[in-house]
Amino acid sequence: MRRAVVVWATAYGFLRIWYATGHAPTWKLPGNDLLIPNWAAVGACLLTALAVFTTRPRLLWALAAGWIAAAGFVLLDLVAMVLPGLGIPFDVLGMLSRLGAVTGALLLGFLARAHQSRAQSWPRWISIAGGWAAFAGCLTRLGAQAVVGFDQTPYGGNLSILLFESGFVLVGTVLPFLLVHPIGHRFPRWLLLLPGYTLGAGMTAYFGVGLVQMIVNAILGRLAYGDVGLPEGFFWVAVSAYVVWGAGLTVAARGYQLGARETTDSVCDLRTTQR
Known part of the structure; x- marks a missing residue:
């Protein structure tokens, strides 16, 4: 390797x-x-x-x-x-x-x-905190959209946007739950780790860079996100919520990975003992 x-x-x-x-x-x-x-x-x-x-x-x-x-x-x-x-x-x-x-x-x-050492552990409360952070970030993002109106989106109400919004909600509610709840270990690990890590790290980086750019623009006296017809406060709340959401998903995915590995190792050790 x-x-x-x-x-x-x-x-x-x-x-x-x-x-x-x-x-x-x-x-x-x-x-x-x-x-x-x-x-x-x-x-x-x-x-x-x-x-x-x-x-x-x-x-x-x-x-x-x-x-x-x-x-x-x-x-x-x-x-x-x-x-x-x-x-x-x-x-x-x-x-x-x-x-x-x-x-x-x-x-x-x-x-x-x-x-990786098998002895490495990950406190469960950190994973749970990550899951709650992702959930809170999703709700905050939805709340920001509710304030300005759900009709204030750059796309029309076609099938694609409906599917996107459905996935949006699932990634902010169901995915964090499965990453921190024992029921999530009944699924194939890749099914939760792939979106958990990819979406988590991607959202954190993408919107993290955007948040830094907004801060720089604000320091220079410019509009944080340019003139796109939405209140400046919306972008400060929405972009920050995305960063928290992504970071929470990443933390929860890491905890899920270590927890799933510990479960697998325990099963293997039990089988070895029985033999």
């Missing part, structure tokens, strides 16, 4: 150098394909390649989370691909580039898991 991570870091690093030297395509989404500059991505690839020579799982997990966060726009790719009726620009090259970053995160995750 170490070799796979080094190969990925080398290949993706050269791709980022190619982009950084003026060869990047024109992206359909605003800004770069990642939420970090190209040269910063090159440095992150170098750091990733060096990190494989350590056996510190926390560093590897941190790097994996960083790559998923950097590819936060992949959330828009998935929504645009599944629900084209929303009108979100779909950029194939941008999605592939972001999926490249996600691939590196997965490889780092596998490597970190291989070095």
Whole structure:
């Protein structure tokens, strides 16, 4: 697995150098394909390649989370691909580039898991707090929308927006519940971990960057989110709620992962004892 991570870091690093030297395509989404500059991505690839020579799982997990966060726009790719009726620009090259970053995160995750000590524990109250934070973030976001009116959306009331809103509510209510409740361990782990980590890290990074930009604009005396016909207070509440929501999901997913692994290890130890 170490070799796979080094190969990925080398290949993706050269791709980022190619982009950084003026060869990047024109992206359909605003800004770069990642939420970090190209040269910063090159440095992150170098750091990733060096990190494989350590056996510190926390560093590897941190790097994996960083790559998923950097590819936060992949959330828009998935929504645009599944629900084209929303009108979100779909950029194939941008999605592939972001999926490249996600691939590196997965490889780092596998490597970190291989070095993970079974003795590592995760206090249950932290997972529960993460789940409640995600739930509160979702309700706060819905509350902000209720204040300005649910008709104040950039999309029409077609089937795509109805499906999106249904998934929106499920990710903010059902998913956090399953991540922290014992009933969630009856599901295949990937079914909850994949959306928990991907959506959690993606939302935290995407809206975290947006919140920083709003703060910078406010310091410079500009409108926090530009003139789009909605109150400034709406964006301060909504974007902050998304950040809390995403961070809560990430924490809850991590607790679920460790809890599920401990359950599996206990079952394996019981079977070994019975033999």
